[in-house]
Amino acid sequence: GAGVSQTPSNKVTEKGKYVELRCDPISGHTALYWYRQSLGQGPEFLIYFQGTGAADDSGLPNDRFFAVRPEGSVSTLKIQRTERGDSAVYLCASSLTSGDQETQYFGPGTRLLVL
Amino acid sequence: GDSVTQMEGPVTLSEEAFLTINCTYTATGYPSLFWYVQYPGEGLQLLLKATKADDKGSNKGFEATYRKETTSFHLEKGSVQVSDSAVYFCALSEGGGADGLTFGKGTHLIIQP
Numbered sequence: 001g002a003g004v005s006q007t008p009s010n011k012v013t014e015k016g017k018y019v020e021l022r023c024d025p026i027s028g029h030t031a032l033y034w035y036r037q038s039l040g041q042g043p044e045f046l047i048y049f050q051g052t053g054a055a056d057d058s059g060l061p062n063d064r065f066f067a068v069r070p071e072g073s074v075s076t077l078k079i080q081r082t083e084r085g086d087s088a089v090y091l092c093a094s095s096l097t098s099g100d101q102e103t104q105y106f107g108p109g110t111r112l113l114v115l
Numbered sequence: 116g117d118s119v120t121q122m123e124g125p126v127t128l129s130e131e132a133f134l135t136i137n138c139t140y141t142a143t144g145y146p147s148l149f150w151y152v153q154y155p156g157e158g159l160q161l162l163l164k165a166t167k168a169d170d171k172g173s174n175k176g177f178e179a180t181y182r183k184e185t186t187s188f189h190l191e192k193g194s195v196q197v198s199d200s201a202v203y204f205c206a207l208s209e210g211g212g213a214d215g216l217t218f219g220k221g222t223h224l225i226i227q228p
Binding site: 031033059101102107108109 | 119160161210
């Protein structure tokens, strides 16, 4: 079985534009997570889904960031009115179910550069 | 809020040296603790984990023991290899609906032959 995949691998956009980042979790995994990793830092939690619903979105930095998972599988992270400070690697992870003991499997990330 | 503190890198060692990477945490409850590793050009992958106090996680010769009294989860390996060169991240998860991982900043390990 394939691991977590993310597309695109790289995205360059201009300040003020809208971007969508896609995550395909491991088949059968019900929990899906988004993180943001800035250069030289550890990943920072953004949001997690259990099934179709956002179980915890406390890490989203502001209302320009939004994520959906309409069918409980693929998820899209949407960023409106991008700013240069949004430049980072966006990581997606999935786990078989939710819970603090579950192992999260990470995708390769999408490197976003806002010019 | 929760936080994880790791020793700053880079850490440079010779092959077959003993490795310790320190990790301490702050959490309101009793979290699960993890070490993730990122090899050059690859994604994050789980190295080991421990889910309750005094548990020892181990994998690929690495070990870490969950110490509640010192709120620590130090990573150790008795004899490192060049192939262990990577960035190592300590992380915790509180659970109870707050299942996102809180990561440290990472420690870059360089092993010289």
